[in-house]
Amino acid sequence: MSKVAKGLNKKGTVKKSLLSQIKKNKLAYGLIAPALIAMFVVHLVPIVSGIWMSFLKLNQFTLKKFLRAPFIGLQNYWTVLFDPTSTIRSGFIDALRNTAIFSVICSFLVIGIGLLLAILLNRKFRFQGLARTLLMTPWVVPSFVVGLLWGFMWQQDGVINKLLVDIFHFLPEGPYWLTGPKVLIAIIIPTIWRTVPFVMLMLLAGLQQIPVDYYEAAEIDGANSWQQFRSITLPLLRSVLSIQILNGIINYIYSFNIVAMMFGHGAGFPGKYGDLLMTNINRNSFQIWQFGPGAAATVIVMICVLGLVALWYKVFQDDLVVND
Amino acid sequence: MNKKLLSKLLVSALLVTSLAGCGGTTTNTANASAEGSSASQTGEKTVVTMWIMPNSGTPDEDFMEILKPFLEANPDIEVQPTVLDWGSAWTKLTTAATSGEGPDITQLGTTQIAAIAAMGALEELTPIYDRFGGADAFYEATLPTTKILGAGDEMYAAPWFIDTRALFYRKDVCEAAGVNPETDFETWDSFKEALTKMKDVEIDGKKITPLGMPGKNDWNVIHNFAPWIWGTGGEFIAEDNTTCVINSDEAVKGVQFYTELATEGLLSMAGLEKNSAEIEATFNEGEFGTMFSGAYEIATLRREKPELAEKVGTAPFPAGPEGRYAFFGGSGLSVFKTSKNKEAAYKVIEYLMTPEAQVAYQEKCGNLPTVKAAYETEFVANEEMRKAFKEQADFGKAYPSVAGWGPSETILQKGLSNVWDNVMGVFGAYDPAKTKEILDQTASECTVIYNEQ
DSSP, X not given: OHHHHHHHHHHSOOOXXXXXXXXXXXXXXHHHHHHHHHHIIIIIHHHHHHHHHTTBOOXXXXXXXXXXXXXXXXXHHHHHHTOXXXXXXXXXXXXXXXXXXXXXXHHHHHHHHHXXXXXXXXXXXXXXXXXXXXXXXXXXXXXXXXXXXXHHHTSTTSHHHIIIIIISOSOSSOOOTTSGGGHHHHHHHHHHHHHHHHHHHHHXXXXXXXXXXXXXXXXXXXXXXXXXXXXXXXXXXXXXXXHHHHHHHHHHHTOOHHHHHHTGGGTSOOOXXXXXXXXXXXXXXXXXXXXXXXXXXXXXXHHHHHHHHHHHHHHHGGGGSOOO | OHHHHHHXXXXXXXXXXXXXXXXXXXXXXXXXXXXXXXXXXXXXOEEEEEEEOOOSSSHHXXXXXXXXXXXXXXXXXXEEEEEOOHHHHXXXXXXXXXXXXXXXXXXXXXXTHHHHHHTXXXXXXXXXXXXXXXXXXXXXXXXXXXXXXXXXXOOXXXXXXXXXXXXXXXXXXXXXXXXXXXXXXXXXXXXXXXXXHHTTOEETXXXXXXXXXXXXXXXXXXXXXXXXXXXXXXXXXXXXXXXXXXXXXXXXXXXHHHHHHHHTTSBOTGGGGSOHHHHHHHHHTTOEEEEEEETHHHHHHHHHOHHHHHTEEEEOOOXXXXXXXXXXXXXXXXXXXXXXXXXHHHHHHHHHTSHHHHHHHHHHHOSEESBGGGGGSHHHHTOGGGHHHHHHGGGEEOOOOOTXXXXXXXXXXXXXXXXXXXXXXXXXSOOHHHHHHHHXXXXXXXXXXXXXX
16 A cells, blocks of 8 residues: 555646645535545545454354454454364365455456457447447346346356357256356356456557557558557557556455355355355455454455555556656 | 635534534434433433344334334334344344444344343343233243253243244145145154155156255354254253253254255255245245245245245244244343333333233234234234244244353254254265264364353
8 A cells, every 4th residue: 555655746746734734625625525435434434344253252242242242353363374273264275265266266257258359349330339249248237137047047057068069069968057066167168258358348448549550550551450459559548457467356356245245145155156355355354243253264365355455556556657 | 825715614614514414413312312311300202222133014104013012102202213133133232232323222133132131131031920920921931942951940021923834735736645734743754754755746848856954154154053953852952951961872862854855855055045035036036846844934925925825834843852932032132231111111022011012013014923922913814924933933933042042052053063064065075974973073162162261
């Protein structure tokens, strides 16, 4: 976090005292004040109380005291990471591994497919508007509906196996997609299906900002399309891409709706190979009432994500500077 | 200058509207509470607020219809029901229990009563049981769920309705397989034999799967395992009320008997990824020879597949080697300690416990009444398929009503899901020893929860 601030300061104007700045830009501050207060209430307060909760013995018997529950230091963190008898520990490592695999695969595929589609849609062709609209539809479907529908389609006697076995004869027998390691495929595909349109739209907007002259000049110089893509498109898309990568990392790590809905509308257990961090933490916090360890696990995840964001910032630092 | 003025106006307008928003709510609540307190004094209507679950198709309308005779007889009472969703009810109930901002009456699932009562949020109802005709008026198996197990005899709820699962079977499938439904569904062994006979039956060219049951992705996973665990002499919790014994030899034997129906091809494997509603729909499509389901299925079957309904019969849950048990769940009604209209709330509950109101409500919801007298009415006589459910009421069994039961359900659900995964070959070929290993882990996790305080 501090790195981000430092980076911005480098580019920022001469430092003045906060008060004089506020005085000078009274109107601007007045206009953002309501949003700032709202953000403070809905983000900062819960984050701070969540961190505080991770140091408390907070279960169904102490819930009534809420933030005044007994203080137990780092014990919840120990429970999450090392206590073999705790309910949260037994699945936490599985969930961590699944989330990592899930996030990496989704990140690469979503950006890859999104970029490909954006480049295709950037060309002029007949029914371009129709294609664009159709490609956008998955994004309009709420994510919990996506989980519900795909959960239904993945069933052993569901429509996906009907297609694979009875119609196209790709497989001799329909597999159980919602059981065992194949679960990961069953949650990755709907996530990609739902996320690609948004990424595609952002990349398309980025592509349309690249002046056509560049490509014309490159063509005169004899560059083929791959060279044009590598030397013009990719570098000029870097800032849009970097934001999409960050957006993706955060979204995938905090994925919940699709997985939760796909397994019995929140009732089921996605299994050793399908449980993600958020479904795991949700189950332990709100169903098993381990609010303390649940909060500790959330803080651990938050620290990991902050680390990833810092890494991301280091890699894409230069792309975030607005050229003026 | 003009611009500045305009923006200042805008900002102040924003502030005023947001403040007005806050002001509005406070005055409203102030008014409401003023009305509430003055009601009892001035003889105006007392408003009883109530949380109910989606018990029927149109929950609030159906409920209000049942209340009509009561409201006519008590013009000074008004009842305002709010329908909660089972999924979010947990959170709402615990919030109400901790903050004190709850309704007067709430419906609670039988497994939730002890947990909420242990939080000190519920009014003890023992003193008013006389108004329901005493505890004897209810089926005995419904009463333990109104108490906190091992913490005295105080009752914190009045049992409202029973949810229990009996066997639904296809008469035509039985006939084709040479199964006699009158005798062959009596014990586990004869039941298994009957399923084996159904294995090769075809009806109208369609191959029948003998038994259809939801597996993992369902709210009812534990309910479906419970009678199999009890039937071999197993239990969920030891007598000390703190040790989970789902890994005892008896319990493991029952779990294995049930799950091995799948490995032997008697229970639909594809069904194990479905939830209860989907299994019922598949049964209604004529795919299964038998299934275990609740009494609500009768109404669905009659409404959606009247032709198939004629070919369907019901039988009580078969007897295990160590006894005959059926899962008993359902709901009770409780009064929050913070309620300001307790006397009116008691009156409402008293009315809902009358046999007439119980029968009328279950005609709409499709579950079963809790008061014995309700079964003497035409409720059972009118519907052939309800007879098995009435018989089953005599050997119903509820979960141990300890405070940690609610939180532990999720762990049991996870463990039993893993047992199904074992059966479905996720950990390699099916291994009975692996089932024991999974249940050991489940038991140790649950014991942690039961020991919490």
